[in-house]
Amino acid sequence: MTEWADMVDVYGRADEVPRLLAQAAEVTDMRAPVWDELWSRLCHQGSVAPASYAALPALVGMARSRPDVAVDPALHLAAAIIGAMDAPAGAGSERGEHAVEIAALRELAWRKVRLVEARTDVIWTLLAVAAVEDLGVWSSHLDALVDGEIEVDCPSCAEPACVEVVDGVLVVVDGEGEADGIAVREAEPGEMGAAEARLLELCRVHGHEGVAGELRQLFGRVPCPHCGEVFWLAEALS
Numbered sequence: 312m313t314e315w316a317d318m319v320d321v322y323g324r325a326d327e328v329p330r331l332l333a334q335a336a337e338v339t340d341m342r343a344p345v346w347d348e349l350w351s352r353l354c355h356q357g358s359v360a361p362a363s364y365a366a367l368p369a370l371v372g373m374a375r376s377r378p379d380v381a382v383d384p385a386l387h388l389a390a391a392i393i394g395a396m397d398a399p400a401g402a403g404s405e406r407g408e409h410a411v412e413i414a415a416l417r418e419l420a421w422r423k424v425r426l427v428e429a430r431t432d433v434i435w436t437l438l439a440v441a442a443v444e445d446l447g448v449w450s451s452h453l454d455a456l457v458d459g460e461i462e463v464d465c466p467s468c469a470e471p472a473c474v475e476v477v478d479g480v481l482v483v484v485d486g487e488g489e490a491d492g493i494a495v496r497e498a499e500p501g502e503m504g505a506a507e508a509r510l511l512e513l514c515r516v517h518g519h520e521g522v523a524g525e526l527r528q529l530f531g532r533v534p535c536p537h538c539g540e541v542f543w544l545a546e547a548l549s
């Protein structure tokens with residue numbers, strides 16, 4: 312039995328979490344207030360807390376009970392907790408301790424890649440796959456494509472640059488609106504690691520060609536608008 316009252320979520324005592332989970336079990340709309348509140352308490356801007364991990368079995372149970380929902384907030388929240396950048400101290404072993412939930416989430420996330428169609432849904436679903444498969448920097452940064460703006464500091468001159476997504480094309484600007492956008496250099500197959508190849512393969516198998524084109528740019532190199540040095544976007548994000 313989980314002792315929620317003795318546990319903390321991102322904001323404080325976690326005693327509201329079981330009530331919210333029970334309510335959320337009936338709700339599949341990601342924008343519903345109950346899911347907003349669960350996201351705030353369990354995975355707020357990449358921060359998680361002990362209650363986040365305690366909620367995983369309930370979230371996985373929910374997602375398993377409705378496998379045909381293409382975009383299920385239960386799956387996305389669980390995956391975000393697993394992929395959280397800012398885990399509490401000692402959470403390095405969390406993947407091992409939650410191997411059963413992660414295996415279930417993996418199956419579910421794979422299924423969803425087949426079900427989704429809209430660009431944003433495809434990206435969110437690939438983000439969930441990246442989180443449960445532990446695909447490095449992409450476990451927490453793939454949604455940058457949805458946001459349409461990726462802010463990085465040039466590893467060479469440390470000046471800020473902003474990569475913008477305009478109709479499927481990634482361009483880098485200097486962040487001050489002074490220079491025209493410069494196109495990001497797409498990664499070639501031989502330049503990609505296993506994580507990148509894995510995400511592109513999922514796109515290929517399930518016909519998400521448009522998103523694959525954006526990913527090849529996201530996995531590519533950025534010419535710094537300040538100093539001209541060319542750097543890998545993945546390195547600047549990590």
Ligand SMILES: [Zn+2]
Pocket residue numbers: 465466467468469470535536537538539540
């Ligand atoms: Zn630079």
